[in-house]
Structure formats: structure tokens, C-alpha cells
Amino acid sequence: MNRYDLIAFDMDGTLLDSNHQITQDSLDAIDAAVTAGKTVILSTGRSLSELKDYRQMLTHVRYFICESGALLVDTNTDQIIHSEQIEPSAVRKIIDTVSPEKAMIYIASNGQNLTTRSYVMRMADFCIEQYQDIFLQTGTLLDDVVASYNKEHFPVEKLNLFSATPELREYFVQALSHLPLEMARAEETSLELSPKNVSKGSGLLKLCRYLSIPVEHTIAVGDSDNDMEILKTAGLSVAMGNARPHIKELSDVIVADNDHGGCAEAIYKYLLNE
Numbered sequence: 001m002n003r004y005d006l007i008a009f010d011m012d013g014t015l016l017d018s019n020h021q022i023t024q025d026s027l028d029a030i031d032a033a034v035t036a037g038k039t040v041i042l043s044t045g046r047s048l049s050e051l052k053d054y055r056q057m058l059t060h061v062r063y064f065i066c067e068s069g070a071l072l073v074d075t076n077t078d079q080i081i082h083s084e085q086i087e088p089s090a091v092r093k094i095i096d097t098v099s100p101e102k103a104m105i106y107i108a109s110n111g112q113n114l115t116t117r118s119y120v121m122r123m124a125d126f127c128i129e130q131y132q133d134i135f136l137q138t139g140t141l142l143d144d145v146v147a148s149y150n151k152e153h154f155p156v157e158k159l160n161l162f163s164a165t166p167e168l169r170e171y172f173v174q175a176l177s178h179l180p181l182e183m184a185r186a187e188e189t190s191l192e193l194s195p196k197n198v199s200k201g202s203g204l205l206k207l208c209r210y211l212s213i214p215v216e217h218t219i220a221v222g223d224s225d226n227d228m229e230i231l232k233t234a235g236l237s238v239a240m241g242n243a244r245p246h247i248k249e250l251s252d253v254i255v256a257d258n259d260h261g262g263c264a265e266a267i268y269k270y271l272l273n274e
Contacts, residue, residue: 003216003217004217004218004219004236004270005039005213005217006038006039006041006208006211006217006218007039007040007041007218007219007220007221007267007270008041008042008043008065008204008218008230008234009040009041009042009043009221010042010043010044010200010222010223010224010226010227011042011046011051011054012224013222013223013224013240013243014222014223014258014263015258015263016258017258017259018258018259020130020134022054022058023263025261025263025264026261026263026264027057029263029264029268030058030060030061030267031060033267033271033272034060036272038272039211040060040267041061041062041063041064041065041207042058042061042065042066043065043200043203043204043220043222043230044064044065044066044067044068045158045186045192045226046066046113047067047108047113047138047158048064048066048071048073048112049111049112049113049139050134050138050139051064052138053137055075061075062075063075065200065204065207067108067111067157067158067194068158068182068184068192068194068198068199068203068226069084069194069198069199069201069202069203069204069230070084070157070158070195070203071083071084071108071157072203072206072210073111080111081206081207081210082210083155084157084194084195084198085155085156085195086156086157086158086181086193086194086195088156090179090180090181091149093176093179094159094161094176094179095146095149097175099146101163101168101171101172102163102164103162103163103164103172104116104119104123104125104128104161104162105119105146105159105160105161106145106159106160106161107145107149107158107160108157108159109155109157110154111157113135113138113139113140114139114140114142114145114148115135115139115141115142115145116143116144116145120135120136123135123162125164126162126164126189126190127163127187127188127189127190128162128187128189157194157195158192158194159193160186160191160192160193161191162190163189163190163191164189165189166188166189169189169190172191173185173191176193180195181193181194181195182194182195182196182199184226184228185225186224186225186226192226199226200222200226200227201228201230201231201232203230204220204233214235215233215235216235217235218234218236219235219236219238219270219271220236220237221240221266222238222239222240222247223240223242223243223244223258224247225244225247227247228250231247231251236253237251237252238251238252238253238254238266238270239251239253239254239255240254240255240258240262240263241254241255241258241262242259242262255269
């Protein structure tokens with residue numbers, strides 16, 4: 001009998017190919033897994049609003065771990081199962097540190113992504129121009145996200161800093177290292193900030209308790225730094241063929257890359273053991 005009951009897929013660089021699409025072989029494999037009684041979930045750094053274009057394709061994927069573990073959602077009922085927030089004092093210190101520097105601030109709040117409109121129009125300055133369409137389509141674009149936060153003090157589940165250079169990102173890492181935060185480097189110059197002790201791994205543990213699935217009966221599939229904790233937490237860790245070298249090193253197995261059926265391979269070879 002196969003020991004694995006649940007598989008968790010990262011999105012960017014994993015379930016999404018280089019064109020930010022979910023390939024048909026991945027969709028077919030997900031359908032096969034669900035038909036076999038397995039649970040397929042997403043585990044992503046994206047906010048819930050950034051996933052709306054994919055939800056129609058992923059009707060069999062009920063549970064989402066969003067915002068690197070800060071938000072757990074049942075998409076059948078649109079119920080937030082669990083959420084975590086960065087302490088307001090830490091948000092204030094992040095803003096104070098970043099505002100004078102060349103960085104774009106992105107805030108995830110109640111499953112929505114908030115940022116400053118003018119920054120979205122020049123995302124190439126922050127080495128993330130490939131995500132401009134996503135921000136335009138799914139983001140809440142404000143005149144000034146910092147001014148809006150100062151006025152409304154909305155909850156912050158996750159805060160991303162998109163820096164102009166890798167060196168600036170490293171400056172932020174050092175400057176913010178004393179705060180109660182989890183940090184993960186992403187893309188070329190991005191820094192993901194989450195509440196202390198919150199990660200995709202902690203999200204998986206909470207969801208497993210909610211679903212009464214032993215965590216050792218789970219598989220996690222990823223490619224980047226913000227997947228490290230869930231890969232360490234799951235019963236089986238699977239690195240994509242396009243994963244960073246150190247992600248491959250810490251994983252139990254490696255599958256094909258995100259353009260050549262890696263996710264389908266993970267399902268058929270390890271979840272369904274065909």
C-alpha cells in the first residue's frame with residue numbers, strides 16, 4: 001500500500017512552466033491523484049488573489065497554503081482556515097528601513113496583494129518585470145501602499161521587498177535580521193518576509209492537523225528557497241529539475257523540470273507509485 005496521501009506543489013518554477021501556465025500533463029496527473037483518493041494542495045508564496053486565474057483549472061485542488069504559510073484557505077467554501085500576521089511594530093520598522101531605499105513594497109493582507117501603482121508600472125527596475133501582468137490583473141494598486149498602511153493599519157500576513165539589486169537585498173537582510181521575521185530570498189533580488197516561525201512547512205503541519213493526515217504521509221515538491229521548510233517537513237521531499245542546487249541537495253529525490261513533466265512524474269512515481 002502506498003504510504004503517501006497528500007502532495008503539495010509550489011507554483012512558480014514548479015507547477016507553473018516557464019510561461020506561467022499549468023501544463024496538461026500536470027492537470028491530468030492531478031485528476032488521476034484525486035480520483036485515486038489522494039489530496040493535492042498548493043503551497044505557494046502567492047496571495048490568494050494572485051491565484052484566481054488558476055482556480056478554474058484546479059477545481060480538484062481544494063486547499064491552498066498561501067503567502068508562504070501565513071494563510072490557509074479552503075477554496076470550496078472560501079473559508080480562511082488559519083492566518084498569521086507580522087507584528088505591527090515589525091511592519092513599522094520594515095517600512096522605516098526600506099522607504100529611503102530603492103525597493104518596491106508588496107503587502108499581502110486578508111489574501112489580497114497591495115502595492116503602489118507607480119512601482120508596478122516600472123517593475124523592470126526591481127528585476128521582476130515578468131510578473132507585471134499578474135500585478136495589474138490581480139493586485140490592489142494604491143497611490144501609496146505605505147501611506148495606506150499608516151492610515152488603516154490593516155493586517156500584514158506577508159511582506160515582500162523587491163530590490164533594485166542583489167546587494168540591496170543583502171543590506172535589507174542584515175538590517176532586518178533582529179526583527180521577529182522569517183526571511184526567504186526569491187527571484188534575483190526579492191526578499192520574502194513572514195511572521196516568525198511561519199513558513200510553508202508550518203502551513204503544512206497546520207493543514208495536516210486540520211485534515212487529520214500524518215505529515216509523514218505527505219510529499220512536498222518545490223524549487224526555491226521558500227520551499228526549504230516544507231521540503232524538510234514533508235515525508236518525502238521532491239526537487240524539480242530546475243531547482244536551485246542547494247534545494248536539490250536537501251531533497252530526497254529529483255524529478256524533471258517544470259517544462260518537462262516534473263510534477264506529473266512526482267504524482268505517478270511517488271504519490272501513486274505507478
